[in-house]
Amino acid sequence: MARSSQTEVAVLGALATEPMTGYALREAIRDVLGHFWSESFGQIYPALAGLEQQGLVERQGGDGRGAVYAVTETGHARLRELLMQPIQTGPPRNGLLLRLFFGRTLGVAACRDLVTQAKTEAQQRLREYEALAAQVAGEERHATDAPFWQLTISAGRHSAQAAIAWADECLSALDTIDTQEHTA
Amino acid sequence: MARSSQTEVAVLGALATEPMTGYALREAIRDVLGHFWSESFGQIYPALAGLEQQGLVERQGGDGRGAVYAVTETGHARLRELLMQPIQTGPPRNGLLLRLFFGRTLGVAACRDLVTQAKTEAQQRLREYEALAAQVAGEERHATDAPFWQLTISAGRHSAQAAIAWADECLSALDTIDTQEHTA
DNA sequence: TTGGCCATGTAACTTGTTACATGATTAA
DNA sequence: TTAATCATGTAACAAGTTACATGGCCAA
Numbered sequence: 001m002a003r004s005s006q007t008e009v010a011v012l013g014a015l016a017t018e019p020m021t022g023y024a025l026r027e028a029i030r031d032v033l034g035h036f037w038s039e040s041f042g043q044i045y046p047a048l049a050g051l052e053q054q055g056l057v058e059r060q061g062g063d064g065r066g067a068v069y070a071v072t073e074t075g076h077a078r079l080r081e082l083l084m085q086p087i088q089t090g091p092p093r094n095g096l097l098l099r100l101f102f103g104r105t106l107g108v109a110a111c112r113d114l115v116t117q118a119k120t121e122a123q124q125r126l127r128e129y130e131a132l133a134a135q136v137a138g139e140e141r142h143a144t145d146a147p148f149w150q151l152t153i154s155a156g157r158h159s160a161q162a163a164i165a166w167a168d169e170c171l172s173a174l175d176t177i178d179t180q181e182h183t184a
Numbered sequence: 185m186a187r188s189s190q191t192e193v194a195v196l197g198a199l200a201t202e203p204m205t206g207y208a209l210r211e212a213i214r215d216v217l218g219h220f221w222s223e224s225f226g227q228i229y230p231a232l233a234g235l236e237q238q239g240l241v242e243r244q245g246g247d248g249r250g251a252v253y254a255v256t257e258t259g260h261a262r263l264r265e266l267l268m269q270p271i272q273t274g275p276p277r278n279g280l281l282l283r284l285f286f287g288r289t290l291g292v293a294a295c296r297d298l299v300t301q302a303k304t305e306a307q308q309r310l311r312e313y314e315a316l317a318a319q320v321a322g323e324e325r326h327a328t329d330a331p332f333w334q335l336t337i338s339a340g341r342h343s344a345q346a347a348i349a350w351a352d353e354c355l356s357a358l359d360t361i362d363t364q365e366h367t368a
Numbered sequence: 369t370t371g372g373c374c375a376t377g378t379a380a381c382t383t384g385t386t387a388c389a390t391g392a393t394t395a396a
Numbered sequence: 397t398t399a400a401t402c403a404t405g406t407a408a409c410a411a412g413t414t415a416c417a418t419g420g421c422c423a424a
Binding site: 006009010013016017033034035036037038040076079080083084087088089090091092093094095096097098099100101102103104105106110111114144145147148149150151152154155158159161162163165166169170173174176177 | 190193194197200201217218219220221222224260263264267268271272273274275276277278279280281282283284285286287288289290294295298328329331332333334335336338339342343345346347349350353354357358360361
């Protein structure tokens with residue numbers, strides 16, 4: 001129980017892919033899951049300690065520094081169990097849409113800037129996903145995981161493309177509002 | 185300072201649209217901003233009390249129950265200021281993608297179920313957005329706000345459509361994985 | 369021998385949610 | 397007169413982030 005079981009999923013899942021140290025785990029979560037998940041430093045170590053106490057992971061190698069954590073049999077079973085639990089969705093929090101909603105107060109020009117910036121960021125993300133997809137496709141380790149990883153990358157691509165299309169639509173719409181205000 | 189300024193934006197913004205009671209405010213945030221924002225009950229009242237103390241909102245009508253809050257001059261200035269601050273984005277947390285990433289452990293069949301469910305939900309959301317857009321277009325109060333509100337609804341539509349397209353792509357891809365496993 | 373990175377943790381703080389407590393008003 | 401809804405708040409808890417503290421190892 002303890003820690004949000006979501007954190008346990010991320011930690012157990014990452015270790016199931018490949019045993020590693022706590023430090024490497026933190027980097028893997030940041031770099032590999034980073035596009036759709038995050039765990040802060042202060043969550044990972046306590047979670048790891050808890051998992052070890054429950055016998056879901058065990059240290060391999062020296063007990064001291066540099067100890068590599070691996071998922072036990074029980075740990076694999078627990079992971080499967082956790083993965084099948086209903087997905088917990090957090091409350092939505094989109095700062096961009098919150099600002100646009102109050103666009104009358106913010107002003108059309110500032111709205112344009114925000115949307116333009118969002119579009120640029122989405123384009124950047126899109127390039128990152130393309131690169132990531134190519135990289136995953138090229139690796140031979142994790143070959144059995146790769147098809148699943150591609151699904152998550154594809155989700156990012158679709159989302160970024162949608163953001164770009166929306167931004168373009170927005171910019172046209174904002175022009176219309178602008179015109180109306182001037183001519184009214 | 186105090187409360188996260190994000191909560192202040194939501195509260196001040198909603199009251200700027202139209203003065204209302206704390207109770208109505210809670211409902212407005214849930215029902216109107218609900219697709220991209222949320223504030224819990226326990227945040228709204230303290231935030232409101234803080235804003236009143238800073239002179240950014242004031243009570244109109246009886247001091248007791250049923251008092252309507254309205255944004256003051258200073259409050260409008262503060263809102264404009266807050267809206268122009270850089271957008272704070274929370275860390276990403278997508279439970280569906282987290283599960284798919286560990287799809288090898290979860291199993292292809294369970295992945296299919298998750299994706300199918302996600303698709304159904306996206307279709308549902310899409311219908312909600314269509315209805316919402318029609319409703320906003322039909323209202324004559326808030327006519328100057330409507331164009332901005334449509335932008336946020338459009339964002340939801342694009343996002344839902346992207347989710348549906350991605351889900352279809354996923355389902356095909358999952359079939360392929362399935363086939364490979366059986367033939368390999 | 370110093371700076372950077374690997375490595376492990378803790379403690380304080382912020383944020384946010386849930387449940388509880390209270391009471392007025394209104395419709396059945 | 398009873399249940400629902402409007403209305404206002406608080407307190408306890410859960411979750412999550414940041415900054416701090418520590419030390420080994422290795423390369424310049």
